[in-house]
Amino acid sequence: MAKNGAPWLVRADARTSLGAAIVLLVLIVIVDLAAGPGPDVPSLLVLPPFIAAAFAGWRPVAALGAVCLALGAILILTGDQELSEIPMPLLMDLATLVVSAGSAVVVSVVRQRQQRRWSALSRLASVAQQAVLRPIGPIVGQLELAGRYVSASDHADIGGDLYEAIDTPYGARLIIGDVRGKGLPAVRLASTVLGSFRHVAYERSDLRTVVSDLDRAVARGAGDEDFVTAAFLEMRGGILTILNCGHPPPLLLRQGKLEPLEPPAAAPPLGFMPVAKPLTVRMEPGDRLLLYTDGLAEARRDGVFFPLSERAWAPLGHGSIVDALASLESALRSWVGGPLGDDIALMLVEYIGSDSDAGTSWHDDTSETLAV
Template structure:
């Protein structure tokens, strides 16, 4: 998670109250009592309450009160009501600043607790994928649309089942806790059925029944299921999800489309037929990138979509994780920051014993 306030920025903010009071003191001494700047000393504790804790705010408030007394005596204001009014102003703002600092500290503590719980929930929901499964190497990347977010609406899983390596990548409609709940339903159904169902269609139907039973209010999940065996083919089942990118040994990219598109998971009540499994050649040395639409729909400042097909050279790196990280960094650079939607990518490399990675395109 990126820090919105780097150390240099935090240092500047911490010194701001003292700097403000120093400037006011200098200007007041130079200009004399006729200008009436003394009440502005209260800006010091006011800024302190916004950026510091309550103890620091109280200390700066005490310093501001001493400064107010000193300037008042220097300017000869205390025989007049203006001196006492300025002191009351500083004391009142200090009190409000302390109260604001206490409230902000409590909110920050609550937010930190919620984020910690969310992080644990995310780790339980999206467990680390295996480095290898059957004939494939696996790498995964997840980029949240919000830098501070720990939970999003994308999901993925890899299971080495008796029926082959089975993979799911999906995108839940909506955000927040409702999306997390839906993702948990899909992943739970997939993890259980991946071991039991002998064919990919039966696996998809099990997940569809679970989703239809749990979801309400027309919520849905686009998803693609893949099954890889040792026969140099991958079987795909697409529920309204973006087609994966298949990178051949020569670096050429294909996007294998389904024979006909089906509705997403959760919309079976509309009476449409489910998706048809389709086979795609997938040989050693080739790579299959399953992703969510947050990747291909990421736009740059000119509104241009991310050209995924033109970035296959980034996947030439022998280490699958570094290759996928290079692709993720390129995506973030294209979007000028986190993409507008969560972006999940799962890279599968078909390898043989002794293979070091995909063949060079040079």
């Protein structure tokens, strides 16, 4: 199906299929006239209406079917000059043309109805996802940021990728996550996670308590095999704190170098009672941080994964953060050279600094500080 919001693509497909059907029709007539009586070439006239029905509307298909029927009658009758009456085999050939033309019209009608249904579902899915993923930025606390959702499908098979950034009394707090599965159940669980985060991020002074609250929310709202990978970030006074629950590590871009911020120890996703060990990083003005879901790291071409560390630093380091995200998506699609295998949520963050850089974020003896 063509993308919703691109009717020109639908029209182009319809013109292509109709043109191919007409070309085939002309070729059949030429071959029949060249071959003369004998070969059963007119029976091939059942094909053009079905080719047109692949994308064209039912009216052009019906018109083409009528033309094929008329030409078929002419070719069949002129191909047997010695008979004064129409024999049964020729009547069967004509009946076959009538049935095929009518069937092609039915196919076109059914396809158009399904196309309208998919378009409606896609619009509903888009509305549902926009309700879950609110626009973020452009400034949250000491951070300039932008978010981008890259869909792998043109249909309504939406995923549960999520992100959010809010300013709280405890600094800017961010989450990026990925719900296992797709469709409305995944969107529902993503909505639960984001709703809980938007509430408890304001209420809890300790980021670990935020994680614990969201873990309980996921456990209550998820199925037995459902879970949510997530990374939680807090920026306060120039100190970035990260709690990672089974999610791909954020990438820090500083002075042209890209470095993954791996957690000190692995922790399970939300829903499995994660105990994440904090990682703290002192940020410098101009540092950029890429948060992403696994659809980016697992994008592949001919079985080879997208070389994220090698290809991401160039687009991410130039221009505004909005333009940088667009450049990253363009580089990804160019490398993959086809449809993506999974939806991707992206959030690019730039630390802009402030007069309060001397402050500190919470951390304890179990946290690990990364000096980069």
